[in-house]
Structures are given as C-alpha cells and as structure tokens.
Amino acid sequence: MMTKSISILIFCLNFQLFSQSQNELIATIIGSGSPKYNTERAGPSVLISYKNTKILVDMGNGTQGNLDKLQVKNKDLDALLFTHHHLDHNEEFTPIFIKTLLAAGQFQVVGPKPTSNLVNSILNNYEEDIAYRLSKKQRTFSDVASNFTLNELEGIQSFIIGDIEISCTPVNHTIATMAFRFDAGGKSIVISGDLSYSQSLPILAKQADYLIIDSGGAIEQGKSNTRIGNGKNRGNKTHAHVNLDESSRMANEGQVKNLVLTHLNFTNVDEVATTKELSKNYKGAVFYAEDLMTFPKNGDTLETQKRIDNAKNNQGSNFENMLKRLDSNKDGKIARAEAKGKLKENFDKRDTNKDGFITEKDLRQRK
Numbered sequence: 001m002m003t004k005s006i007s008i009l010i011f012c013l014n015f016q017l018f019s020q021s022q023n024e025l026i027a028t029i030i031g032s033g034s035p036k037y038n039t040e041r042a043g044p045s046v047l048i049s050y051k052n053t054k055i056l057v058d059m060g061n062g063t064q065g066n067l068d069k070l071q072v073k074n075k076d077l078d079a080l081l082f083t084h085h086h087l088d089h090n091e092e093f094t095p096i097f098i099k100t101l102l103a104a105g106q107f108q109v110v111g112p113k114p115t116s117n118l119v120n121s122i123l124n125n126y127e128e129d130i131a132y133r134l135s136k137k138q139r140t141f142s143d144v145a146s147n148f149t150l151n152e153l154e155g156i157q158s159f160i161i162g163d164i165e166i167s168c169t170p171v172n173h174t175i176a177t178m179a180f181r182f183d184a185g186g187k188s189i190v191i192s193g194d195l196s197y198s199q200s201l202p203i204l205a206k207q208a209d210y211l212i213i214d215s216g217g218a219i220e221q222g223k224s225n226t227r228i229g230n231g232k233n234r235g236n237k238t239h240a241h242v243n244l245d246e247s248s249r250m251a252n253e254g255q256v257k258n259l260v261l262t263h264l265n266f267t268n269v270d271e272v273a274t275t276k277e278l279s280k281n282y283k284g285a286v287f288y289a290e291d292l293m294t295f296p297k298n299g300d301t302l303e304t305q306k307r308i309d310n311a312k313n314n315q316g317s318n319f320e321n322m323l324k325r326l327d328s329n330k331d332g333k334i335a336r337a338e339a340k341g342k343l344k345e346n347f348d349k350r351d352t353n354k355d356g357f358i359t360e361k362d363l364r365q366r367k
Contacts, residue, residue, distance in 0.1 A: 024296070025050045025164070025187040027210060027260075030067060031060045032289035034265045035088040039341070042066050042291050043088045044263050046191055046212060050184040053162030055079045057180060057191050058089040059096050066291055075103035079161045082111025083193025084177035085118065094122050101144055102133055108161060110151040112176040119150055153178050156200075171198040174240050179204055189295070190256070194263065196239040197246040202254035210295050211251055215261035216241030218288075219277070221268040221349070244274065248281035258297070262289035267346055319360040333357040 026049045033041030043060015047067070054076050056063075077100055082090060097119065100107055109119055123130070127141075134140055151159070154176075158167045165183040170176070173195050181190045181204050190205040192213040205211050241263075242250075251259045259282060261274070269288045278286055287297065326338045335357055339347050343358070352362045 023051060023185055025182065025184040025189060025209075027182075027189045027191075027212060027295045028070065029212075029260075029262060029289045029291060029293045029295075030056070030063050031058075032262045032264055032291050032293070033060065033062075033088075034263050035086075036265050037061070038267060039343070040267050040291070041264060043091055046262075047072065048164065048182050048189065050182075051163045053078050053164050053184075055081060055161055055164065055166075055182070056096070057081045058083055058193075059092045060088050061091045062291075063092045064096060069292065073103070074100040075105045077105075077107055079108040079110060081180060082115060083179065083191065084112060084173060084175055085114060086175065086194065089193075090118070093118070094126075097122060098126060098130060098133075101130070101147060104144060104147060106147055108149050108151060110153065110159075110161075112153050112170075112178050115152045116150055167204060169200040169204045171195040171201055181205065181208065187296070190254075194241060196242055197250065201250050205250070205254035205256050208254065208256045210258045210260055211254065211256040212260040212262055212289070212295075213247050213251070214241050215264050215269075215289075216247065217243035217245075217274075217277075218261055218264060219270040219273045220266045221270045223270075244277040245281065248278040251278075251282040251284065256284060258285045258287065258295070260287045260289055260295060264289065268349060333359045 028047040028049065030045035030047050031042030033043050035043075042062025042065070044058045045060050045063040045066070046057045047070075048055040048057060054072065056067075056077055056079070059080065074096065077096075080093065080097060080100065082093075097109065109115060130141060134144065153168055154170075156167075156169050158165070160166065163184055167181040167183070168178045171179045171193060173193065177193045177195060179190065179192045179195070179198075179201055181188060188208040189210045190201075190208045190212065192201055192205075192211065194214050195201065247259075247261075259278070261269075271286075271288055274288075275286050285297075287293075287295070322334060322343070323332065326334050326340060326343070328338055329335075334343070336344070336347050339358070343350065347358065348354075350358045350362055
C-alpha cells in the first residue's frame, strides 16, 4: 500500500512539473557555435517554446541533428525565423524548410531581406524534388502551397505566432539583421543575432529575463583576448561583432536579468576571465551557451531534465563515432597521437584522469 502511494505521488509530481514546463517560455540552445566548424558546437540556432508553440530561430550546421535529439519534429514547428542571412545562420534552412512544408502543417518563414528571395529560389531549384516527394502520397505542390506564409521584415515590428508575442528591431551588423524579443506567460527572452553596438538592442531588451547575445570578445581558456573593449564605441557599422565591453553595456542599459553568450568560436570558454570583464558594466547573472542548454535556469522541470539527460546519453554515441574515425589500433580509447583537430588541441582538458587516453568516461565526466 505504501509503495503504491509513493508511486502515485511521484507520478503526480512529475505530471505537475511537466505541465509547468509547457506553460513556461523556454529557450533551448540548439547550436552554440559559429562559422568555425566544431564537432562539439552546432551552428547558431535557438528553439523558443511556449505551450504548443515552437519557433526555430536560425538554422546553422547541426540544427537537424540536435532537434532530433530533443524529438522535435518538423510538423511541430510553427515558424522558422532568421536574424540574418549569413551562411552559418541559415546553412540547414533548405532541408528544414522543405521537410516542414511536406509535413503539411501551418508555419511561417520570417526574417530580414532577402528571406523572400531565398524561399522562392529554393522552391524553384527543388521543384522537381518536392513534386517527387509529394507524389508518393498522391499530392501536388498546390496541396501544400498555402501551408506557409512569408514575412520579410524591415524596421521595428511586432506580431504574434501561436501563443507568443514577438517584437523585432534592426541591429548593426555587416548585412540586414534583426534582433527578436519573445514574450509569453509573463516572461521574456531576447535573441540579438550577430551585431556590433546597437542603441536599438537595449530598448528591445528592456528588463528581459534573458538576453541571448553574440559572444564577441569571449576569452578562450589558456589565451588572452584583445577584443575586450575600453568603454568607447568603435563605430556601429564597421564591425561584425561586439566586444565584451559593448555586450555588457547593452545588457546593463537594457536592465536584463540574465545574459547568455552564444555564437562561440571555440570549445572551452574561460568563464572566470570573461565574466570578470563583463562585470565591469553588467552585474546580472552570466551564462555560457552549450548545445541543448535550456533557459530559464530556475530549477529543473521534468522537461528540462529530460533534455539534459538526452544530451548526456547521446555522449556515448558521439564517442562511438570518434572511435570509428580516430581509434586506429582499435583499443577502445583515443591516444594523444590518434587525436585530431579540436580534440587534439584540447586533449589535456578532455583527459580528465591524465592517463594519456580519452575514453567515454572522460567525456561524461566533463559533462
């Protein structure tokens, strides 16, 4: 009787936590990387979720793989948003767009110029491929043509997608770029995209719960950084990315509660040194994005814990792939001489027990 009562209690608690997660505005970092290929960071992408609404912002390399780990299907996506059209931010848009179109749900494609041209060119270039895939279920393009709408953004705008209110503003970058604010359930999350110092961003991000921002100037472990900044604007349109002084000043001016650095060029961040520089202007909490990291960070709901567990469990399959590529003597571990690329560069950090080999246990301990 006691065991049965405990089981019922656990079920009720888990159901309550799951329900709370569905009614909370959540940002999941799908990809925390940059144009530099990194086996441990997918390209820039964030999934915004609230109730039954899911919005994917940017679609860099590796987006589909990480969505699959979270069991997010194309039919679940209500919108595909772009901050801007640099390759590292829209690298996987074409397959995601076509698969979402074929999934026969209603969705939107939203972003700055040239979003319309991009979509139309995909439809033209893949017309025969799309027709072939539709024909397998006796459908034609006319059956799905109305499943999506296009919204090419220019200037400050506000609109609603599903249960989420969205505001956007142009920010300074090398091409047309939009920062987005998402409001739902009394919470707010802002995604800056890539940018240099922009007066418009603190206005958009005013008192936001989370500002997910370009990590320009972040300090890599074992290295110094000359892009910290000195409190002076460098000129709004002549630089592609902020430095730490600029990002922290914008966070401070916007009075944001939490700052999340993403779009990282390397695997390991010197969080102590980077936070020290940011704290010269900004006194709120600072987080460093990793793939599949979820915000808000206010205690693990059932859904948040599920994502974390999935990420950890997937480490085993990642290690198996490493072994196939690198384990030349087939001893089930990777020696320093076998390591390549980023793994070789960060070998000492990965080798947690300092035995001269990297094993699956080393990678799991790092997590």
